[in-house]
Amino acid sequence: MTVPAADEGDEALAARAAAGAEPAFEELVARYQARVYRLACRLSADEGEAKDVLQETFLAAYRGLPAFRGDSRFSTWLYRIATNAALMHRRARTRRPTESLEAFLPRFDAGGVHAAEPADLLAASRADEILDRKLLAEKARAGLDRLPDIYRDAFVLRDLEELTTAEVAETLGIDAAAVRQRVHRARLMLRGYLSDLVGVKP
């Protein structure tokens, strides 16, 4: 049995894994486990749920590999499985009521001019310099929890996992314009939220 080489492409590994080569599958797990876990944490309620999503993703990938045709990249295919697993968990649980982030949207005067001054408008970009790292990590997680789900999913995939807009559209089954609209709303809310964290009205 061929030992997977470090430079062997994902799709070649996937083809060998689909044909029953266990080391090829193990190499794919090794390559993607950290990324799938990170994605799972960003989409899930807590670490316990993220762990379940991680396990279910690779089990589903293992079982689904024979059907993987290589129409999309292996990573895109795997991300779709992971996202679906996370969304299934979410549907199965009762959503905790969270306070909306609507209040953090930018404000304008009657003429459509930003209500805040330039220095205050800029404040969000310095949140990571101003706030303690651990505190920011906690607050960032809470911020994601407060986003409406459809904005969170698009934002996580596009801006946090850095998929292309087309890949996010494919993963979520929506069109590119809808992805842009949702990511935009999420950015606006989170920008205001960061601003609020550093003590400035957005």
Next chain:
Amino acid sequence: MNAGLACVDGVEILMDYLEGTLPKADREAVEAHVSGCPRCVAFVESYRQTPRILRAATAATLPEDLAQSLRRFLASRR
């Protein structure tokens, strides 16, 4: 159109502007407005930094014991 674009209009189409999907006339209107508006310059900068800050702050690392339990879990089901 777009003569006298206001901040609120620019914010509305900012994502499309950054993604390069706006028609040329709209793109130029955004640039013309922002270049003369310190508020929008500041806003755009904070809008662009928001994903970076959230990305760094939510980058969970996979604990080694979880990687091991994943291997055990997969081995038990193959």
